Amino acid sequence: MLNIGDSLAGLLRDSGSQDGPPIPPRWLRARTGTAEALHYAEGGRAALQELEGALAHTGASLQDARSVLDFGCGSGRVLSVLAERLPASRLQGCDVDPAAIGWASRHLPPIGWTRSGFLPPLPFADASFELIYSLSVLSHLAEADQDSWLVELARLLAPGATALLSVHGPFAFDQFRKGVASTAWCPPSAFARGPLGDDEFVFEPYARSLWNRAELGAIEGRFGLAFHGADYVRRHWPHALEVVTILPRAVSEWQDLVVCTKAQTH
Numbered sequence: 001m002l003n004i005g006d007s008l009a010g011l012l013r014d015s016g017s018q019d020g021p022p023i024p025p026r027w028l029r030a031r032t033g034t035a036e037a038l039h040y041a042e043g044g045r046a047a048l049q050e051l052e053g054a055l056a057h058t059g060a061s062l063q064d065a066r067s068v069l070d071f072g073c074g075s076g077r078v079l080s081v082l083a084e085r086l087p088a089s090r091l092q093g094c095d096v097d098p099a100a101i102g103w104a105s106r107h108l109p110p111i112g113w114t115r116s117g118f119l120p121p122l123p124f125a126d127a128s129f130e131l132i133y134s135l136s137v138l139s140h141l142a143e144a145d146q147d148s149w150l151v152e153l154a155r156l157l158a159p160g161a162t163a164l165l166s167v168h169g170p171f172a173f174d175q176f177r178k179g180v181a182s183t184a185w186c187p188p189s190a191f192a193r194g195p196l197g198d199d200e201f202v203f204e205p206y207a208r209s210l211w212n213r214a215e216l217g218a219i220e221g222r223f224g225l226a227f228h229g230a231d232y233v234r235r236h237w238p239h240a241l242e243v244v245t246i247l248p249r250a251v252s253e254w255q256d257l258v259v260c261t262k263a264q265t266h
């Protein structure tokens with residue numbers, strides 16, 4: 001259904017007639033899960049506040065971050081807001097989606113935009129970022145690919161610096177299990193079981209359909225919905241990063257946020 005308020009806000013934003021950074025067209029916004037213009041813009045600001053709050057757990061401050069990587073940045077929903085806060089910092093986004101990166105590089109030029117591969121490496125030097133964050137990316141990857149990215153993000157993180165990485169935790173799993181949340185790309189039967197165990201990692205690949213076959217392509221079976229129990233993260237992630245704390249439902253009250261650092265000795 002056409003939402004007049006949304007369309008108008010989108011038009012105003014897209015034409016730069018309102019305060020705030022430009023926002024992408026609806027079809028690109030939809031890929032982040034927030035198609036409505038106002039939700040997209042406000043969601044970016046809210047997410048940045050959530051990240052800033054989480055940073056306090058390592059004693060770091062957003063204001064001090066001179067180099068920041070947004071892993072799986074989409075069209076820059078969060079980076080565009082961050083650029084207003086940190087005009088003097090080196091800000092970098094990467095994403096596998098060429099359309100999202102193409103739009104961002106045309107409309108948000110002061111930020112560095114890189115189209116990345118589905119798997120590492122990224123074209124950045126070791127220890128080149130003082131802050132790395134990633135929203136709604138590890139919540140979609142199979143375990144082996146998650147592991148490769150954790151090692152790569154650790155390589156890019158400066159010693160002692162912070163990574164903030166969102167995952168679906170037990171709350172999100174329960175919402176799917178109880179049918180409160182659903183996706184046409186995973187059958188409800190995938191969740192016909194008890195709650196997510198603390199020590200569990202559950203991955204349910206998206207089923208191929210007419211709608212997603214172009215996007216899934218070669219990554220079929222490796223992209224879907226991933227869920228992380230807190231003990232699993234604490235036990236498994238230290239092969240790459242130190243887990244400082246896990247903040248339940250810290251992202252949009254939906255995903256958990258894993259606060260990590262890289263040991264000074266790495």
Ligand SMILES: C[S@@+](CC[C@H](N)C(=O)[O-])C[C@H]1O[C@@H](n2cnc3c(N)ncnc32)[C@H](O)[C@@H]1O
Pocket residue numbers: 031032033071072073074075076077078094095096097100116117118119134135136137140
């Ligand atoms: C739900 S969107 C979130 C986008 C952005 N983080 C935000 O919060 O607005 C997930 C993003 O992850 C990207 N993505 C998925 N797998 C990826 C991978 N292996 N490497 C980099 N980006 C990936 C998708 O292209 C998509 O833009």
